[in-house]
């Protein structure tokens with residue numbers, strides 16, 4: 261077992277686990293919840309593997325007290341979950357559904373009673389279907405609809421929630437959902453993707469102001485999926501390809517949030533298909549935030565393409581891959597965090613998701629051993645420690661995910677949990693990585709002045 265430099269983490273470092281509403285809650289038609297784009301997408305043949313959907317998922321909606329007990333056993337400080345917009349405003353706009361808010365009210369109270377801080381994501385992809393029918397995220401009016409929803413949530417939970425995340429991974433919503441068609445709502449237009457990105461960013465800026473008003477004293481930020489992009493070689497073409505991928509995935513979101521401007525090289529690229537950017541939009545988007553949330557799983561190696569495209573991903577020969585096919589590159593997280601601190605100087609950073617899927621199975625004794633996931637977490641947490649030691653203001657780390665869950669277009673096939681879920685019975689079985697993470701958290705808390713802690 262490797263030694264982790266846990267002493268790099270400050271004593272008040274936040275250890276957590278992350279989830280999202282549609283992936284775990286189930287109870288899809290209960291207590292007045294409306295239809296979301298993911299319900300519709302799952303019901304569309306051929307969109308989600310095996311025809312899976314979130315109707316039952318992990319049944320977190322009913323089993324959350326049991327899951328909070330698991331969180332206590334794990335010893336986490338914080339739990340990241342998202343609020344489902346269709347529970348709160350089932351019609352997308354219009355009447356607020358109190359029974360939907362009641363659920364999150366109970367969840368927040370129970371977490372606090374268990375000594376676990378709620379980190380609440382306001383949007384983790386479950387747009388109400390009526391909003392999509394009225395034009396969806398490519399329509400500017402969706403910004404106003406989102407703002408109304410945020411007012412309802414922050415008005416109800418703002419007195420107890422101390423950390424808010426406006427959006428989760430706007431790049432994925434924009435491009436995977438609106439240009440590649442692999443996620444709900446399944447559109448295939450680059451112009452829709454760019455309009456979605458702009459409206460998500462604008463609604464982020466507006467939501468920040470509402471949270472500050474209705475949840476005074478809390479901290480608010482946004483979570484982006486960010487990867488450190490490595491150029492495969494020294495040739496100019498490879499560097500240019502890496503710059504392009506970085507612009508596409510990272511800078512298009514980071515620059516407006518932290519610098520109040522879209523990156524010029526990409527603006528030129530997309531000039532013909534950009535949405536209307538009204539006066540004042542960029543000022544709204546660039547509201548100061550308290551922290552940047554970073555989701556990171558892998559880091560691409562990029563080269564110039566030979567067939568005229570902008571870039572191609574080079575498969576590394578010498579690294580492990582997870583069940584998603586994603587390359588395990590821990591130093592990519594370190595390099596990313598260093599780069600973010602250098603180029604954007606956020607006040608604070610949280611790793612809001614990091615983890616790995618593996619094809620877990622239960623052994624004859626009923627247990628689930630997952631040495632690969634343990635090694636993955638150790639590698640990435642070690643890399644985060646190196647970044648902290650170099651001065652990056654990293655304040656917390658959230659493992660994705662507490663539970664195996666509905667992995668979007670992959671359905672229930674891909675298991676990311678620290679806790680195995682037997683979908684036939686909904687039984688929860690903590691995996692080896694659950695105990696490993698528990699021991700690591702405990703070791704970090706117990707540490708004295710030694711430089712290096714063995715957590716074996």
Ligand code: FCB
Nearest residue numbers: 280428429432660667676
């Ligand atoms: C991220 C999502 C999260 C989960 C992980 C594996 O892109 O935010 O919901 O699906 O990937």
